[in-house]
Amino acid sequence: MSELLTKAQRLKTASKTLAALSTNEKNEALARIADALIEQKEWILQENEKDISLGKENGLSPALIDRLQLTSERLMQIVDGVHQVITLPDPVGEITEEWTRPNGLRIQTIRVPLGVIGMVYEARPNVTVDAASLCLKAGNAVLLRGSSSALHSNKALVHVMQQALTHSPIPADAIQLLEDTSRETANQMFKLNNYLDVLIPRGGASLIQSVIQNATVPVLETGVGNxxxxxxxxxxxxxxxxxxxxxxxxxxxxxxxxxxxxxxxxxxxxxxxxxxxxxxxxxxxxxxxxxxxxxxxxxxxxxxxxxxxxxxxxxxxxxxxxxxxxxxxxxxxxxxxxxxxxxxxxxxxxxxxxxxxxxxxxxxxxxxTDGEQFGYGAEIGISTQKLHARGPMGLRAITTTKSLVYGTGQTRS
The missing domain is CATH 3.40.309.10 (Aldehyde Dehydrogenase; Chain A, domain 2)
Structure with a gap:
């Protein structure tokens, strides 16, 4: 079985457990992740330096190197983002609407997790932690597909987060990194409708258009910034x-x-x-x-x-x-x-x-225009489309709704 399918199945299973957890249980897990990132800071920076060296050898532009670079200060900002997510209200279970029909049916609309989110992004290791922390807080499992230029950094970050989750209520399988960064595997991911509930591309115009044009999984589109x-x-x-x-x-x-x-x-x-x-x-x-x-x-x-x-x-x-x-x-x-x-x-x-x-x-x-600056903690991306979510996307943007109908034996005539 391929890496993609194996990890997708693990995520689907983990998402069922994750969706039922309380806010306190999710916050406990996020606190363990924040502590682990601090404890493993030096190793994470060493792994990031491997990506920086390879990027310079491969002629990456200064702008891309800057996006790829992790420093002690930037890593602590990432950790601060996790702590901010912990302090945010949990949208899951929030009653957004409630009314009673003339026939006595009481209807509630509540927020629920999307399920399994696929993140496709470029050389931004901070997205690895930002996306994971937001997804977990909102009750979603997440499949991370970063670029090959950040592979060492992303593997280190995901390893640290998964290890932290082994001692928490959240299954470690709720975060997965797709290490195969080939275009062929990416296209397979874009069509994984049985396992992924939504795709969120975050990067340059070519990446975003590639996802939009090739995906059969619903896409929550982010945009470039001119x-x-x-x-x-x-x-x-x-x-x-x-x-x-x-x-x-x-x-x-x-x-x-x-x-x-x-x-x-x-x-x-x-x-x-x-x-x-x-x-x-x-x-x-x-x-x-x-x-x-x-x-x-x-x-x-x-x-x-x-x-x-x-x-x-x-x-x-x-x-x-x-x-x-x-x-x-x-x-x-x-x-x-x-x-x-x-x-x-x-x-x-x-x-x-x-x-x-x-x-x-x-x-x-x-x-x-940033999730932290808007008070969302970290951000999953900045949506420039008009459906579902727009602007910096925080926790509420990665939930959906379902209706609960309470009756006393009503039948429709």
Whole structure:
């Protein structure tokens, strides 16, 4: 029997036990995982270093190396995420609706686990723990399929978590890592309807589209982040500069980093903004007007407006008004995170009503599109679709509902 099928069967069995556990039992298991990650920190970092070395040998970009890198600080942030998940309310069993029909039937809608979740993701070892902790808290077993570039890290993390679960109420089989990272096995996973209840892809556009186009298992789609900031004519100088700098440079390799800044042509501080970006090591690619005015701005091509750089590169463009900015976002955006910096409430209202994206910001950095920042603890991903869940997905997003009907002998005539 193949690795995929063996592990899928284990997950299906474990999910039945997991779904019946109490909140306290699940929290106890998560606490053991957090402790084990700390105890095995040095070994985990050693295994991660193997992936980093191989990645550099194989010519991975600095952005991918950054995503792949685990440090002591980042590992402790991962552990903190597990602790945050422990403190969150358990959605399982929550009564979302309750009513009584004229015939006396009492109906409740309650939250229940999805069952077995398949996570497909790229070189982000933190996703291994984030996804596992969220899935377990919401009563779901999880099949993790990371990329080959993070295999040593993922194997170490899953081994530590499984060992921790052997001393807990949650079956160790509730977390499985698909170590075969071949495309053939991935395609088999995408069609494992008898064992997987949903697939969640998390990564670049090609990965997400591969899952969507090849899966027969239902897909909870996440999206790439070609995020924009529109600086309105009324925007405060320092606020706008601080927001753009944070959105671009705080961590350029993540999906909520800004990739294009649209500047109202009458905003008086364009030079200060562009010079500050340039001085912070950001390569600027702009429209003809900006290229003509600033020697350090390179000519943008059509592809620059639609590119998720994940690097210290930024597209910049002058626009006449909020409507032109919205038109540009509609054409090139990925429905992830979009921001307006403005003191004009009418323009803010137009922006919020008209822009189609999972998260919209007024006078704030796009970097807040994150499960932890939204108060969800860790996140399973950021959904840019419109069905079931949208935006940063926490515990509630990985549950579904069922109806309980209480009668006293009613029959339908």
């Amino acid at each position: 995020c924009h900031i529109f600086i309105d004519e009324s925007a405060q100088k320092q606020m706008a500069i601080d927001i753009v700098i944070n959105s671009k440079t705080q961590r350029p390799s993540v999906c909520n980093a800004v990739e294009t800044v649209l500047i109202h042509e009458n905003w008086p501080y364009t030079q200060e903004l562009l010079e500050t970006l340039h001085n912070n090591g950001v390569e600027l690619r702009g429209d003809h007007a900006l290229v003509s005015s600033y020697s350090f701005v390179h000519q943008a091509t059509e592809i620059d407006w639609s590119t998720e750089y994940l690097a210290p590169i930024l597209a910049v463009k002058l626009v006449k008004n909020v409507k032109e900015a919205i038109h540009h976002i509609d054409r090139y955006g990925t429905k992830h995170s979009e921001a307006i910096v403005s003191e004009n409430q009418e323009n803010v209202n137009i922006f919020f009503r008209t822009v189609d994206a999972a998260v919209l910001y007024h006078n704030a950095s796009t970097r807040f």
